[in-house]
Amino acid sequence: MTEPVLDVRGLFAGYGETTVIRGVDLDVHPGETVVLIGPNGHGKTTLLRTISGLIQPSAGEIRLDGVRVDRRRAEELGGLGLVHIPQGDHLFPELTVEENLLMGAFPRASWRRRREALAQAYELFPQLRERRGQRARTLSGGERRQVALARGLMREARLLLVDEPSLGLAPVLIDAVYAAVRRVAEAGTTILLVEENFTYIGEIADRVCVLEMGRIVRTGSLDELLADRTVAESYLGVL
């Protein structure tokens, strides 16, 4: 098998004295879309934040294309092709929509191609073109999510981390968001996506990992997991 884009081994991480991630092993291969699923508060977001360097792990290894990155900071990792679309969007509220998008192209190499990237973003989310001069804080929830996604797509991603893109959106908007994610995945981008349940991931997940109590307890294709009684019992309620 090819070398994984992301390779996580025995990872422990948390906040201060509290350990949230307790020995996670995870790999994501080129072109693959892996969905990380699990209940609230079991460490999905913390795992993504640790992978992208916002949190320093207390033990374990993270490799990006075979290179150890677990001691690198978030601002360096972005330069290695890691793009993290955080939970709750984290837009820059006082910057305009266009400035928010341009921030996505901040690394020098991407900055040179910012015009093309902007055009592409507006093509993917036409609504944002109308809102380009508007401050991000004045947008609706759905528009914000679009900006967050578009900003993440402004530079070329070796690995794209997406944290609960459906959070707080009306179902019709969620469909639109997932249509965008699917297009990105079909373009060949490697994706690690976090979601709370199985509802929306059917069409995009190549592989699903279940994260409970800071550990990956099951891995398999969506069908395999749905056939598994214990998993089905925990998550079928939402199907």
Add this chain to the structure above:
Amino acid sequence: MADLVAILTSAVVLGSIYGLVAIGMTLIYGILRVLDMSQGSMVMAGSFVGWAILSSAGWNPVVAMVVAFVLTFALGAVTQLISVQPLLGRGGFDFEMITFITTFAVAIVIQNVALEVFGPRQKGVPPVFDGTVEVYSGVFLPYQSIAMALVSVGLMALLGLFLARSRWGMAIRAVAQDLDAARLMTVPIRRMFPLVMGLASALAGIGGVFLGGLYFASPSAQTTCTCSLGSSREKKKKRYPFSLRTVGLIFF
């Protein structure tokens, strides 16, 4: 009428220079959440640069400003590196309060170095530009003041342009609004912080060259300057946490 014109013109001139110093403080607070108490000592350092260069004959005012800019930029960046940078990302204490104290400590050091080097006596700084112009019957405005207002307004405009239009200016605004998101956009915050504090200090340093000409260069200028800046910021915006407000009271 003449009095009114005189008051107005001097208010505008002084206001523009205070604005230049204060804008640096705002920049630092906005980005680093540090109430930088060393800003006043940058004004003082700038005024001594002005004194040293302008009082030796043949030195050009532009040279004085450039030297003040470079020196206080370096001083500001070093101040950040020793008094703020080591505290970044560490939890368990009130960051704003602690950096208030550490930058104040640096200010005391700078003040005492100035005291040791230049002595306690006030130095008259020759005006950057000589001569006056009569703006109204009986109201004379020194060229110095006009230059002062022009330079500070010009610098503020340049800073505004930099923040509004450039890639790094945008990144600075982004850092002030969401630090984690800015890091995810690969903004190298650890390199940016000392540069921003250097820039803010350099603005104060240039302000010092002019203020020294208006008053005197004196090691104790720093305290007065920082205190009045600290309390005026306090009044302008009400959203500061309790700790800062208390500090404002103690100092004023």
